[in-house]
Amino acid sequence: MRNETARHDITVVGGGLAGVCAAIAAARLGRTVALINNRPVLGGNSSSEVRVWVCGATGHGRNHHAREGGIMGELLVENQYRNPDGNPYYWDAVILDAVRAEPGITLYLNTDVREVEAEGPDDERRIISATGWMMGSERRIRFESPVFLDCTGDGLIGHLAGAHHRIGREARSEFEEAWAPESADGITLGSTLLFYTKDAGHPVKFVPPDFAKDISTTSIPQRRIIKAGDNGCAYWWIEFGGELDTVHDNERIRDELWSVIYGIWDHIKNSGEFDAANMTLEWVGSVPGKREYRRFLGDYVLHQGDILGQTEFADRVAFGGWSIDLHPPQGVYATASGARQLYADGIYHIPYRSLYSVNTGNLLFAGRNISASHVAFGSTRVMATCATIGQAAGTAAALCAAGEVAPRELSVPELHRVLLRQDASLIGLASTDPEDLALRATVAASSALSCPAVEDSAELWPLAADAGLVLAVDPDLTGLELLVDADRETELVIDLYDPELGQNYVPRRLVTSTTLAVAAGRRQWLKTGLDWSPDTPRNAFLVIRANDAIALHRADRATPGVLCLTRVPLRPQDESPQLLREWTDAGLLRRTFCFRAGETAAYAPAKAVDGYARPYAGPHMWVSAPLTDDPSPWLSLTWPEPVTLGRIEVVADDDVNEDLINLHHHRTPFDTLPTLLRDYRVEARSADGTWRVIARTERNRRRRQSHTPSEPVTTSAVRIVVEATNGTDSAHLVAVRAYAAGE
Numbered sequence: 001m002r003n004e005t006a007r008h009d010i011t012v013v014g015g016g017l018a019g020v021c022a023a024i025a026a027a028r029l030g031r032t033v034a035l036i037n038n039r040p041v042l043g044g045n046s047s048s049e050v051r052v053w054v055c056g057a058t059g060h061g062r063n064h065h066a067r068e069g070g071i072m073g074e075l076l077v078e079n080q081y082r083n084p085d086g087n088p089y090y091w092d093a094v095i096l097d098a099v100r101a102e103p104g105i106t107l108y109l110n111t112d113v114r115e116v117e118a119e120g121p122d123d124e125r126r127i128i129s130a131t132g133w134m135m136g137s138e139r140r141i142r143f144e145s146p147v148f149l150d151c152t153g154d155g156l157i158g159h160l161a162g163a164h165h166r167i168g169r170e171a172r173s174e175f176e177e178a179w180a181p182e183s184a185d186g187i188t189l190g191s192t193l194l195f196y197t198k199d200a201g202h203p204v205k206f207v208p209p210d211f212a213k214d215i216s217t218t219s220i221p222q223r224r225i226i227k228a229g230d231n232g233c234a235y236w237w238i239e240f241g242g243e244l245d246t247v248h249d250n251e252r253i254r255d256e257l258w259s260v261i262y263g264i265w266d267h268i269k270n271s272g273e274f275d276a277a278n279m280t281l282e283w284v285g286s287v288p289g290k291r292e293y294r295r296f297l298g299d300y301v302l303h304q305g306d307i308l309g310q311t312e313f314a315d316r317v318a319f320g321g322w323s324i325d326l327h328p329p330q331g332v333y334a335t336a337s338g339a340r341q342l343y344a345d346g347i348y349h350i351p352y353r354s355l356y357s358v359n360t361g362n363l364l365f366a367g368r369n370i371s372a373s374h375v376a377f378g379s380t381r382v383m384a385t386c387a388t389i390g391q392a393a394g395t396a397a398a399l400c401a402a403g404e405v406a407p408r409e410l411s412v413p414e415l416h417r418v419l420l421r422q423d424a425s426l427i428g429l430a431s432t433d434p435e436d437l438a439l440r441a442t443v444a445a446s447s448a449l450s451c452p453a454v455e456d457s458a459e460l461w462p463l464a465a466d467a468g469l470v471l472a473v474d475p476d477l478t479g480l481e482l483l484v485d486a487d488r489e490t491e492l493v494i495d496l497y498d499p500e501l502g503q504n505y506v507p508r509r510l511v512t513s514t515t516l517a518v519a520a521g522r523r524q525w526l527k528t529g530l531d532w533s534p535d536t537p538r539n540a541f542l543v544i545r546a547n548d549a550i551a552l553h554r555a556d557r558a559t560p561g562v563l564c565l566t567r568v569p570l571r572p573q574d575e576s577p578q579l580l581r582e583w584t585d586a587g588l589l590r591r592t593f594c595f596r597a598g599e600t601a602a603y604a605p606a607k608a609v610d611g612y613a614r615p616y617a618g619p620h621m622w623v624s625a626p627l628t629d630d631p632s633p634w635l636s637l638t639w640p641e642p643v644t645l646g647r648i649e650v651v652a653d654d655d656v657n658e659d660l661i662n663l664h665h666h667r668t669p670f671d672t673l674p675t676l677l678r679d680y681r682v683e684a685r686s687a688d689g690t691w692r693v694i695a696r697t698e699r700n701r702r703r704r705q706s707h708t709p710s711e712p713v714t715t716s717a718v719r720i721v722v723e724a725t726n727g728t729d730s731a732h733l734v735a736v737r738a739y740a741a742g743e
């Protein structure tokens with residue numbers, strides 16, 4: 001056995017997606033990081049040991065333009081390329097590769113941290129070290145650093161340090177949360193084990209083990225959906241332990257979950273109710289996936305009102321968008337539905353003050369243990385959200401370590417500057433980074449999409465229900481026409497709504513309404529006559545009211561910045577009101593209603609240097625004219641005086657409207673996002689006016705590429721020349737950034 005001491009700038013305990021993203025973020029800022037995980041694989045609940053699929057702000061596609069960016073975005077895009085079918089082991093490898101790509105991270109797998117040395121009175125605790133045992137290696141390792149991150153999910157590190165925290169549910173009155181119980185209690189969400197099945201191709205018998213539960217004596221067969229071919233997270237409802245202590249009773253909970261799994265399988269195989277003769281169990285989890293335990297107290301406690309009200313925190317550092325998703329304490333045995341869900345009107349913000357301890361000066365946290373009420377945790381707990389929180393906390397930790405400041409003292413503008421530069425998931429904040437020379441350049445391009453029009457109808461879309469059409473208005477909406485078929489003479493009503501918040505895609509404030517006389521006939525371009533000139537660029541949400549005489553035309557392609565939706569009634573069991581749930585892109589994803597619109601600046605070249613790197617009240621990217629008209633589109637940056645560039649970043653469009661997932665929830669039909677630039681070159685203008693290639697990228701499949709010429713380049717202009725995209729018929733460029741050498 002060995003005793004060792006490991007010193008790093010930052011110690012991250014917990015290798016779930018929160019810890020992984022925190023460690024990568026800090027290492028990319030030049031800090032040395034210990035990333036410690038007590039399991040042999042990274043990924044926490046998303047790993048092949050537990051197999052929960054990674055959900056996030058898209059809410060399985062309900063929120064639009066909502067997929068996480070930053071490190072989580074990189075992981076999802078890479079996983080889509082390597083693992084579009086959602087193999088859990090391939091996902092493990094994507095995460096491990098991402099961690100190993102950072103030389104600043106020292107990874108300690110199989111290392112269980114159990115001891116913490118901390119000092120100071122209760123209101124001023126400080127962590128000195130955390131000590132772990134590396135299983136299988138007989139190494140007892142003491143980790144020392146100025147800053148610690150507790151990403152353990154369960155919050156053991158902070159607890160051992162004396163950090164204030166809670167377990168259970170707050171009383172309704174504490175944060176005026178309608179979804180909280182009348183009185184505070186110790187109830188948490190329970191834990192779950194999942195299983196995978198496969199068709200063996202021949203009959204396979206199943207002899208249940210003695211511990212299998214006879215589920216016919218429970219409400220499970222009546223109250224839960226059981227299908228022979230379901231796998232993994234489709235069985236998220238095998239939940240138990242919400243009324244127990246999900247940590248101290250972990251062994252008991254695992255045994256109960258195993259008994260339920262084998263009981264369900266016995267029911268599938270031997271009840272005669274399922275076509276399952278050839279089915280066999282391929283994998284059964286043995287590490288209970290824990291949903292909830294400690295939640296630390298920070299300077300702010302995120303709560304229900306912040307999520308549903310989409311509070312615009314000045315110190316926002318991440319976003320979420322999953323529903324508030326709470327489960328009955330009795331879990332799998334509850335006769336009530338397995339989950340109660342309520343969505344905000346769009347994605348919401350998470351403040352930095354919820355990511356550091358109220359009383360432990362050098363402790364940050366990320367993941368399911370942040371400073372949020374039980375109800376708010378019901379939404380922030382999904383893993384892509386935990387990951388964006390991780391990137392924010394890791395970035396903050398890196399700045400704290402570099403500047404020798406406590407998390408509470410950290411400058412929020414500086415944190416924002418660095419997060420935006422690292423392409424993190426912040427909503428509605430534009431980069432004003434003084435070091436980004438692109439923000440001071442004059443921009444031009446070979447062409448731009450100026451009058452969006454989709455005329456190539458593939459199919460009719462009968463207006464059986466209200467249809468929604470979201471268009472970028474910059475600065476005006478004019479000249480809007482729709483392609484319609486009318487079976488008879490009729491009137492069509494169109495309402496124009498302001499979604500109010502830049503991240504929302506629901507009709508919130510009625511601006512104007514029009515009633516149009518429509519003659520009977522096919523393929524008519526209907527002039528809507530709608531005009532709107534809002535104070536600032538924003539999206540218009542047009543509600544085209546249901547009309548049984550009318551069908552819209554629908555093209556089989558997406559249009560940047562445009563969303564097409566249809567209204568579905570809420571189901572009786574749905575919480576009401578929930579505008580977001582009423583407006584769905586089912587049947588309309590990657591498709592566009594045929595329309596023509598007047599001139600817009602929404603896709604102008606200047607959008608590539610407006611500081612925004614995500615859609616927000618508009619697409620915020622340059623889109624060229626169709627490649628058929630402009631086969632080699634370019635975008636240039638020009639400075640009045642020559643600048644010396646050490647690095648140029650190209651941020652391509654990875655279509656954050658596309659809902660990617662790591663495992664088998666759904667199959668996205670391409671491996672590389674078609675909107676991404678594929679082949680392009682970066683050129684600098686020489687003194688004689690000719691262009692010189694300083695970087696070239698081929699077969700790109702990533703959103704962000706950093707180009708560092710071998711020597712800094714002094715020039716008065718650079719341009720990005722696009723040679724091919726990964727599928728779209730125009731070039732999309734979210735941002736170009738330019739930095740001096742060493743920045």
Ligand SMILES: Cc1cc2nc3c(=O)[nH]c(=O)nc-3n(C[C@H](O)[C@H](O)[C@H](O)COP(=O)(O)OP(=O)(O)OC[C@H]3O[C@@H](n4cnc5c(N)ncnc54)[C@H](O)[C@@H]3O)c2cc1C
Pocket residue numbers: 013014015016017018019036037038039042043044045046052053054055056111112113114151152153154156191192193233236288289290291366367368369381382383384386
């Ligand atoms: C069954 C189930 C279904 C769910 N459904 C979804 C879903 O569909 N989609 C979704 O996105 N989310 C879902 N969630 C929620 C989500 O999985 C968690 O909220 C999320 O995993 C939290 O991420 P994390 O990084 O904070 O913690 P975790 O994923 O729990 O990772 C923490 C890591 O820290 C390690 N660790 C813990 N203690 C120590 C220690 N002392 N020393 C060293 N390492 C330690 C753990 O082994 C683990 O690897 C579900 C959860 C469960 C259990």
